[in-house]
Amino acid sequence: MALAVLRRLAGLALTLLAVAGAIFLTLDVLPGDPASVMLGTAAREDTLAALRAELGLDRPAWLRFAAWIGGLLVGDLGQSVTYAMPVRELIGERLAVTVPLALLALAIAIALAVPLGVWAAARQGRLADGAIGLFAQIGVALPNFWIGLLLILVFATGLGWLPAGGFPGWRADPRPALFSLVLPAFALALPQAAVLTRVVRSAVLDVAGQDFVRTARAKGLTGRRALWSHVVPNALVPVATIVGLQLSFLVAGAVLVENVFNLPGLGRLAALALAQRDLVVIRNVILLLAALVIGVNALVELAYLVIDPRLRRRA
């Protein structure tokens, strides 16, 4: 067990290193001279030289990569050129928006998808199943940033219940901050809920056809009890994997939704840093978001190793 976990962790570290390598190759090696990317073609030679010296571009690429990774390990992400502040502080502030947003969206998606998916499975082939299937088909097709626009149109400019955008920060009173995350979280959650509903439905149907469920029914359990105490818990195992994979879409979606609602999160930071060609910020934000995707998926896998002894032997 410990060995299996260690092997997974080593694999995770290698994958992260490869991801960092891919990012470094794209942003620092591919363009030839990152300084001229950041300052544009109209930059004067002496400002270029100053930036090159600041970024240490006179050193060979592998040394710069090693310096970046070394810095990451001790929490030094370098200095943002455009914000003139340490990237670590810059990212720290943004994380306090993006992480709650993603978690809230995930919670909403699960809260919608599990009951709907179970209900659809319990009523397989009937009207409710068809209606939920239709909801799922349409939900998958809606762009989250458009849902965001529609939510603003109805609940912010129309009814005036919730703010149309912006973020007041957590420090003073957390309630307005939470309110300003509600619409973005729903925009982010609805397409994911649609995907998840279909997954829950088919997982429940798969488990419901198995022998132990028939045994439970034969012992005299009502359909409802068998469903909730035997079928659903077992069906949630494959659902957890999909939730892990969905995180990748949630992260990508956050970039969009944060821009719709003008939230100062990591996605908005990445978009702004792109406009300013701040490669130091882009490199670290992309790595962080990619690491988030990989890390959560690895955690889900590790959780399986702990829960399911059969997987340990295979690993």
Next chain:
Amino acid sequence: MRPRPGPALVIGGGLTALLLGVAALSQVWTPEPPTRIRIAMKLLPPIKAGLLGTDHYGRDVASLLMAGAWNSLAVAIPSVCLGAAIGAGLGCLAAALRGPAETVALRVGDVVFAFPAVLSAIMLGAVLGSGPPAAIVAIAVFNVPVFLRVTRAVALQVWTTDYVAAARALGRHPVAITATEVLPNIAGVLLVQLTIQLALAILTEAGLSYLGLGIRPPNPSWGRMLADAQTYLGAAPHLALAPGLAIALSVLGLNLLGDGLRDALDPRLAARR
């Protein structure tokens, strides 16, 4: 007897045909030239000016939508084809060669999978400058591991069949077997995946253009139209409806077509559902 095509196939095929038809038509005819600016006619509601009204430059929204369909497909189709070609190629090789080649392909797939298209597009935009080429590569990159995994999984199943065993017993090279035995048998699955990924690519392209990372103005794009609509949400809320509906219907159509094709190609699956 062949079963009748299901409703998913009919509706999905219809919507997809409509999308392709409108995109093609936009190249020869639109109600107005889509980029013609008429400031005097700006932000007019539907029917009053054209079928769907005008935007903040007085451009005809219906014409913009039609041209947007073409531009959307011009990014989505090449990106999915590129990603599918590389991913399916690697997937076939992984299944044919097994061993270290397979492990390497899967690991590379894992690394690439960590980059949602939006993240790749931001990186490539910083280096290449944002625009359709960066968007196409970014979406293609995202598609590579998807096709790699799907192709490998179904190709491995084909490799266990008797007719492949027979071909191997004849001493044929794994790559030759892949071309003549494996590929024809997984083509259906790949076609279904292509359709579904195309839907996702349209969705992603719209998002990238919304962020200014995809199709560049003045070229019309659905995502850009929604970004403009947000600025005028108070004055002209109708601008926010049509482009979103266009995206949603295109994606819905392709997804339904994919589901319908899957059921049509594998009736056993349809019966189980």
